[in-house]
Amino acid sequence: MATFMSACESCGACCAFFRVDFSIYELQSLGGTVPDELAEEFNGNHARMCGTNAMPRRCDALAGTIGKQVGCSIYESRSTPCREFPEASEGCARARLSYGLAPLNNPFDALFGTTPAIDSWPTTL
Ligand code: SF4
Numbered sequence: 001m002a003t004f005m006s007a008c009e010s011c012g013a014c015c016a017f018f019r020v021d022f023s024i025y026e027l028q029s030l031g032g033t034v035p036d037e038l039a040e041e042f043n044g045n046h047a048r049m050c051g052t053n054a055m056p057r058r059c060d061a062l063a064g065t066i067g068k069q070v071g072c073s074i075y076e077s078r079s080t081p082c083r084e085f086p087e088a089s090e091g092c093a094r095a096r097l098s099y100g101l102a103p104l105n106n107p108f109d110a111l112f113g114t115t116p117a118i119d120s121w122p123t124t125l
């Protein structure tokens with residue numbers, strides 16, 4: 001059986017486009033999984049991944065080169081918003097466009113990660 005590579009492994013755009021907020025109860029110090037040193041307090045109830053608060057935005061846990069090869073250094077411990085962010089969604093498309101990457105607009109793109117970078121795509125929607 002063939003092994004398909006997720007488009008995310010050659011993207012990473014959403015990890016350097018959105019603020020990443022999650023419940024403080026997902027922090028290791030409060031019984032969760034996210035390392036405290038990679039997050040900062042956002043308000044009394046939520047923490048924010050370091051690196052996603054200011055521009056240029058890039059989560060401190062993101063390793064690699066956006067649009068080429070990336071990985072999440074805390075993949076098994078990442079927060080719920082990271083786990084639930086939908087590949088090939090509108091948000092995914094917005095993040096990809098901001099880095100000159102074409103949206104994933106069909107199931108083959110999502111499965112094979114073959115969508116080419118298109119320099120002429122607009123960078124804002
Ligand atoms: S922007 Fe989309 S394709 Fe890129 S890493 Fe995020 S979910 Fe995956």
Ligand code: SF4
Pocket residue numbers: 014015020049059060061062063071072073074075078079082
């Ligand atoms: S914790 Fe991992 S999946 Fe979540 S934004 Fe950072 S690099 Fe991306």
